[in-house]
Amino acid sequence: MPDLPVTPRPVRCDHPYPDVLRLRDERKADGAFVRVLDCTKCGRYEIPLDIDDLEPILRLKLQFIGRDVAIREGAVERVRRKKRREADGALR
Numbered sequence: 001m002p003d004l005p006v007t008p009r010p011v012r013c014d015h016p017y018p019d020v021l022r023l024r025d026e027r028k029a030d031g032a033f034v035r036v037l038d039c040t041k042c043g044r045y046e047i048p049l050d051i052d053d054l055e056p057i058l059r060l061k062l063q064f065i066g067r068d069v070a071i072r073e074g075a076v077e078r079v080r081r082k083k084r085r086e087a088d089g090a091l092r
Contacts, residue, residue, distance in 0.1 A: 006036055006044045013042040018083035022070040025049060027062050038076055 013020065023036045023044070033049040051059055061068050071079050 006046050013037075013039055013045065015039050015041055018080045018087070021076060021080060021083075023073065023076070024067055024069045024071075025054075025058065025062060026067045033062055038071075040080070 019041065020037055020039045023038050025033065025035050027033055033051050033054075034046040035049050036044065036046045038044050051062070054062070058068055
């Protein structure tokens with residue numbers, strides 16, 4: 001399944017988890033590192049990452065492989081529903 005289009009971060013996206021999920025971290029063609037997020041209200045967007053602030057394992061993976069997938073594109077809604085059920089159960 002191809003990745004869906006990603007835009008720059010909306011000016012004000014401060015929606016809570018699980019409305020916002022991390023899809024992946026990746027190295028772009030220009031060498032920049034970004035985190036791609038999916039928000040139910042704002043859509044998909046990316047934020048820049050400072051490679052020096054990342055865990056060593058993730059840093060190496062991005063430098064050599066170019067991508068670290070957290071949630072597969074086709075599984076976003078399933079994961080979001082599961083996390084909401086878990087959160088609802090914790091509140092009871």
